[in-house]
Amino acid sequence: MPDIRVTVDGVRYDDQVEARRLLVHHLRRLGKVGTPVGCDTSNCGACTVLMDGVSVKSCTVLAVQADGSRISTVEGMAADGAWHPLQTAFHRRHALQCGYCTPGMLMAASDLLQDNPDPTEAEVREGLEGNLCRCTGYANIVAAVLDAAAEMRADGPAAAQAPAGRTPVGGGAA
Template identity: 60%
Template sequence: MAKHKVTMTINGASVSAEVDSRLLLVHFIRENLDMTGTHIGCDTSSCGACTILIDGKSVKSCTYLAVRADGANITTIEGIAADGTNHPLQKAFHDQHGLHCGFCTPGMIMRSIELLETNPNPTEKEIRWGISGNLCRCTGYNNIVKSVQQAAEEMSKEKEATV
């Protein structure tokens, strides 16, 4: 198996490694880097549990080769808030009971980050469509929608405060 040297930034830290051509980015993150917050729930890009940010865009890392991420800037659930603090989405999911088993949660949050980045004040419908690439089997989505709404509000306020 051909090996390739890749270098990328993950959660602010530069990472270099020799990887197989076929190694999926999700496995690189989980197995090689031991960051297991990014989950695997399917093999057809259907569930979104593996969603991460690549150069700010939410991407299902189960369908992305590690070699393709050479030079990329990657953020995973472990990197969205400093230790001991919460990203507004993490806080909102806790406040609104937006998680049960927690398995889909990292992917939901990573997807929602980009959603709120591109649409800071989404309607309920826009949120539902916006997270429709991420499956949750526990919550029935009502409280996930509320969590995203709460985070949107808080992030808007934060933005106003910094302007």
């Protein structure tokens, strides 16, 4: 079985994996169960994580393809006990119902706001078009992303970079 080395939320993991294992299943085996499997067919976006700062649906990536990469999941969003502005805005706007789509929405939104810190409502909707909410909570989700964008612009570049731009802290399995 191939050896892979992946840094997840700042912690490095060295493992042997089956060549066919999907990244989302690998993350969950590492205990990162905050990243759910929604459909397994690349449709829902619930499994979205950042791979080297870019959002990917982790059910469409083989674990071996992530070898050497830096993965950010929803579990690494909060820093030093403080929620990311997107998490705060989702809470304030009640931008979730069952919550199943929420990790993927948060990760996709963080990628969107890195690329476009001042999106229009239409741009937020386009940026999240790969993420489905079966509870149809889109209005509040879009409002929350716009709120977070405004807050992150007011807070400056440091807020805009979290979580994808955070420096890995090392440690873990290696």
